[in-house]
Amino acid sequence: MSAAPFHDLIIIGAGPAGANAALSAAGAGLDVVLVDEAAHPGGQVWRAPAAGTHPPPDPDLTRGNHLRAQVAQAGVALRAQTVVWSVAATQDGFEVAIASPQGPELIGTRRLLVATGAQERVVPFAGWTLPGVFGLAAATVLLKSENFLPGRRILVAGQGPLLVAVAAKALKLGKAPVAVVDFNGLGRWVQALRGFVGHLPSLRQGLTWQAKLALAGVPILRKHAISRAEANDAGALGAVHVTPVGGGTPRMFEVDTAFVGNSLVPGDEILRLLGARRRPDPLTGWRIEADDEGRCKIPGLYVAGDAGRIRGALPAAAQGTRTGLAIARDAGCALSAAPAKTPRRMDRFADASCSLMQVDDARIAGLADDVVLCRCEDVTVGAVRGAIADGAQDANQLKHFTRLGMGPCQGRMCGANAAALLRTSPGTKPGGDVLTPRSPLHPVAVAQLAGQFDYADIPVPKPAPL
Amino acid sequence: MTDAIQITVNQRPLACRAGMSVAAALLAQDIYQFRTSPARRAPRGAFCLMGACQECAIMIDGHIQRACQTVVRDGMCVVLAGASAG
Ligand SMILES: Cc1cc2nc3c(=O)[nH]c(=O)nc-3n(C[C@H](O)[C@H](O)[C@H](O)COP(=O)(O)OP(=O)(O)OC[C@H]3O[C@@H](n4cnc5c(N)ncnc54)[C@H](O)[C@@H]3O)c2cc1C
Ligand code: FES
Numbered sequence: 001m002s003a004a005p006f007h008d009l010i011i012i013g014a015g016p017a018g019a020n021a022a023l024s025a026a027g028a029g030l031d032v033v034l035v036d037e038a039a040h041p042g043g044q045v046w047r048a049p050a051a052g053t054h055p056p057p058d059p060d061l062t063r064g065n066h067l068r069a070q071v072a073q074a075g076v077a078l079r080a081q082t083v084v085w086s087v088a089a090t091q092d093g094f095e096v097a098i099a100s101p102q103g104p105e106l107i108g109t110r111r112l113l114v115a116t117g118a119q120e121r122v123v124p125f126a127g128w129t130l131p132g133v134f135g136l137a138a139a140t141v142l143l144k145s146e147n148f149l150p151g152r153r154i155l156v157a158g159q160g161p162l163l164v165a166v167a168a169k170a171l172k173l174g175k176a177p178v179a180v181v182d183f184n185g186l187g188r189w190v191q192a193l194r195g196f197v198g199h200l201p202s203l204r205q206g207l208t209w210q211a212k213l214a215l216a217g218v219p220i221l222r223k224h225a226i227s228r229a230e231a232n233d234a235g236a237l238g239a240v241h242v243t244p245v246g247g248g249t250p251r252m253f254e255v256d257t258a259f260v261g262n263s264l265v266p267g268d269e270i271l272r273l274l275g276a277r278r279r280p281d282p283l284t285g286w287r288i289e290a291d292d293e294g295r296c297k298i299p300g301l302y303v304a305g306d307a308g309r310i311r312g313a314l315p316a317a318a319q320g321t322r323t324g325l326a327i328a329r330d331a332g333c334a335l336s337a338a339p340a341k342t343p344r345r346m347d348r349f350a351d352a353s354c355s356l357m358q359v360d361d362a363r364i365a366g367l368a369d370d371v372v373l374c375r376c377e378d379v380t381v382g383a384v385r386g387a388i389a390d391g392a393q394d395a396n397q398l399k400h401f402t403r404l405g406m407g408p409c410q411g412r413m414c415g416a417n418a419a420a421l422l423r424t425s426p427g428t429k430p431g432g433d434v435l436t437p438r439s440p441l442h443p444v445a446v447a448q449l450a451g452q453f454d455y456a457d458i459p460v461p462k463p464a465p466l
Numbered sequence: 467m468t469d470a471i472q473i474t475v476n477q478r479p480l481a482c483r484a485g486m487s488v489a490a491a492l493l494a495q496d497i498y499q500f501r502t503s504p505a506r507r508a509p510r511g512a513f514c515l516m517g518a519c520q521e522c523a524i525m526i527d528g529h530i531q532r533a534c535q536t537v538v539r540d541g542m543c544v545v546l547a548g549a550s551a552g
Binding site for chain 1: 537
């Protein structure tokens with residue numbers, strides 16, 4: 001095989017973190033390849049609208065357009081619509097396996113920056129696998145890229161800043177939610193306000209959204225959560241039951257669509273595949289071990305943005321710039337400017353947002369046995385409890401006992417919740433709550449390369465030959 | 467609707483706008499069930515819409531692809547196995 005092309009720096013993820021890192025590293029003279037699965041830079045929050053879609057003006061869209069213009073002008077080699085499905089350390093750096101519409105490729109690099117962003121964490125309930133139940137962050141994807149939300153009778157539930165944002169945007173599309181169901185009480189929001197004053201435009205935006213929902217008469221049920229969902233005759237979502245947190249009489253809402261989300265967790269598989277370690281973080285559950293400028297313990301490996309620690313868009317952008325400059329400095333570039341630190345007020349804002357998205361282990365420990373935990377393999381909470389009782393002591397044993405995390409999502413949806421169950425069960429191994437990631441990271445991309453597969457064939461990936 | 471194109475879903479024509487994802491095109495027609503889960507044969511549809519959960523992995527032009535990460539193309543052939551196409 002001919003040698004893979006070799007670069008100074010490959011950046012995986014062109015969100016606020018990765019794209020800004022690319023700008024500062026390329027500006028300092030490095031040869032940078034910026035890879036993203038999406039068609040355009042922007043990431044989750046500054047996502048580009050789909051061709052032919054014209055969403056209403058919005059600060060995130062403005063920032064995204066600015067970023068896209070900057071990337072287009074900088075000397076950055078952008079590889080869009082390109083999925084990274086495996087990575088490996090080599091003698092002189094890293095080898096990155098990518099798949100794009102042009103086919104599979106291997107590219108090599110001296111340094112690797114992982115800026116793959118976050119994934120959504122949803123606290124499961126009976127019926128959360130029904131068609132018609134979507135993530136809450138998922139709604140923001142549809143809003144930003146398609147200016148569209150599905151459904152006729154919709155309900156928005158969960159916790160955190162996205163709750164009001166999605167509800168208000170649904171209202172604007174003429175789909176006033178039947179109800180907004182907030183796990184947090186008003187007290188938590190008031191506490192968070194002290195941090196939210198760290199970014200006044202966002203605070204003003206949030207308050208405006210709340211006011212619009214109130215004016216439209218959208219009921220907001222605070223300290224409530226969905227306790228279960230029911231199917232309609234067609235087997236899709238027909239109704240949800242909403243119960244006060246801590247117990248009480250449930251209320252039923254007939255809906256065809258529910259957007260539900262509780263938290264964000266780092267999308268850190270690539271980092272962990274390369275040996276980076278998680279460290280507990282009191283506010284966000286965990287973070288990836290790295291120094292202030294994004295250097296991981298593995299030489300040449302860097303992290304920026306939500307992939308390392310959930311902080312949100314503006315801190316991700318600031319950290320991207322800083323890490324890009326740090327990489328350039330490590331590569332021996334002479335730099336005129338010292339990288340700026342993330343302003344304290346931005347940190348306070350991030351802390352406030354994260355405080356509204358906390359999921360205590362006790363909530364997962366309290367789930368009923370019949371609730372599906374692992375969506376890919378239909379593994380229930382009861383099956384996980386059974387496996388632990390039978391001697392499964394850590395996440396990887398749990399996987400072998402139950403197939404949890406073995407499906408095509410590789411534990412992205414269930415990993416954090418399975419970890420909470422392990423941590424709260426006696427007799428399990430401390431620190432053994434994390435599933436070991438394996439390549440291919442995106443089995444479907446590989447199926448695409450390899451020819452015809454049935455969905456049921458996907459789940460058992462072998463380690464990728466590199 | 468500018469740039470209207472047509473795809474087929476289980477051999478039935480479905481009009482959509484060029485540029486949208488297959489998942490959005492299906493959802494816009496109230497097609498929620500994309501497939502069934504392999505273990506329990508339970509109905510499933512798109513969930514995360516960001517490419518992570520793989521719930522939207524369906525047969526598109528002869529390959530299993532994630533509907534939320536695939537853009538519609540005129541003449542595209544989508545097959546929803548085990549699901550009635552709306
Ligand atoms: C679905 C979703 C929606 C969100 N919506 C909002 C919102 O509306 N407002 C808000 O303030 N915050 C939102 N967030 C929070 C968001 O994480 C941060 O605000 C911000 O986007 C973080 O920036 P980032 O650069 O770290 O990561 P991201 O913006 O997430 O960028 C990461 C990029 O990496 C790419 N990527 C990941 N894995 C691979 C791979 N294997 N191969 C190739 N490319 C890959 C992704 O396509 C993505 O473009 C959302 C998060 C999620 C998960
Ligand atoms: S809906 Fe989750 S991968 Fe497409």
